Amino acid sequence: MLEKLLRSKAEVAVLNVVLFSDGLHLREIARRAGVSPYEAKKELDSLVHLGILLTEKKGNQVFFYANTDCSFLEDLRNLFSKTEGVLTQIKERLQKLDGIRYCFVFGSAAAGRISEKSDIDILVIGRISEERLASVIFELQKSFKREINFILWSEKDFRKKLLEKSSFLRNITKRNLVWISGDRDEFIRLVEKAYD
Known part of the structure; x- marks a missing residue:
C-alpha cells in the first residue's frame, strides 16, 4: 500500500x-x-x-x-499535520522569531483532531512584540485560510500565572502539546512545581 x-x-x-x-x-x-x-x-x-x-x-x-x-x-x-500541514508551517515561522522562551500549540489541533474548520490555539511566552507576532500569525491565517488564535504572555505574566496556580496551565500540560520553541521539559517542570 x-x-x-x-x-x-x-x-x-x-x-x-x-x-x-x-x-x-x-x-x-x-x-x-x-x-x-x-x-x-x-x-x-x-x-x-x-x-x-x-x-x-x-x-x-x-x-x-x-x-x-x-x-x-x-x-x-496525523502524519500530514506533523510533516506537511499548517502545524509544520507554524513551527517553521515561529521558530525564526527572536524573544520567544516557550511556544506551543494546544487544544484540538495538538491532539490530532484537526479538520478544515478547526482553529489552532497557540501559547507564546517571552519578549516579543504583540504586533510582530500578530503579523506572522495573520500571514499564516491568510495562506492556510484557517483561524489561528494566540495567547501572548511576557515572562512576568507567566511567573504570575504560576504563582496564581492557573488552572489553564495545569490543564494544558496534561494534554497533548505540539512544541514549537523552548525547553519543553523545563516548562512542564515549572508548572508541576507550582502545584506541589
Missing part, C-alpha cells in the same frame, strides 16, 4: 488539501495544491482507487472528500 502512496510532490500537495477538507471539486483542489487540474485528477483518481477518498456528484461537479471508513485515515492526517 505505501509504495502506491506518496509517489510524487503533486500527490503530497493534493493529499494535504483533501485530507482536511469537507469536500472540494477538482479545480479548487488543484488551485489549493498548486498543481494543474490534470495532475490533480490523476492523483485524486489514484487516492479514490486506494479507498482513501470518496467522490460525490453534485450537479455537474464531482466533489472529493476523505473516506472516514479508511482504516488509516487518522494516521495519515
Whole structure:
C-alpha cells in the first residue's frame, strides 16, 4: 500500500488539501495544491482507487472528500499535520522569531483532531512584540485560510500565572502539546512545581 502512496510532490500537495477538507471539486483542489487540474485528477483518481477518498456528484461537479471508513485515515492526517500541514508551517515561522522562551500549540489541533474548520490555539511566552507576532500569525491565517488564535504572555505574566496556580496551565500540560520553541521539559517542570 505505501509504495502506491506518496509517489510524487503533486500527490503530497493534493493529499494535504483533501485530507482536511469537507469536500472540494477538482479545480479548487488543484488551485489549493498548486498543481494543474490534470495532475490533480490523476492523483485524486489514484487516492479514490486506494479507498482513501470518496467522490460525490453534485450537479455537474464531482466533489472529493476523505473516506472516514479508511482504516488509516487518522494516521495519515496525523502524519500530514506533523510533516506537511499548517502545524509544520507554524513551527517553521515561529521558530525564526527572536524573544520567544516557550511556544506551543494546544487544544484540538495538538491532539490530532484537526479538520478544515478547526482553529489552532497557540501559547507564546517571552519578549516579543504583540504586533510582530500578530503579523506572522495573520500571514499564516491568510495562506492556510484557517483561524489561528494566540495567547501572548511576557515572562512576568507567566511567573504570575504560576504563582496564581492557573488552572489553564495545569490543564494544558496534561494534554497533548505540539512544541514549537523552548525547553519543553523545563516548562512542564515549572508548572508541576507550582502545584506541589
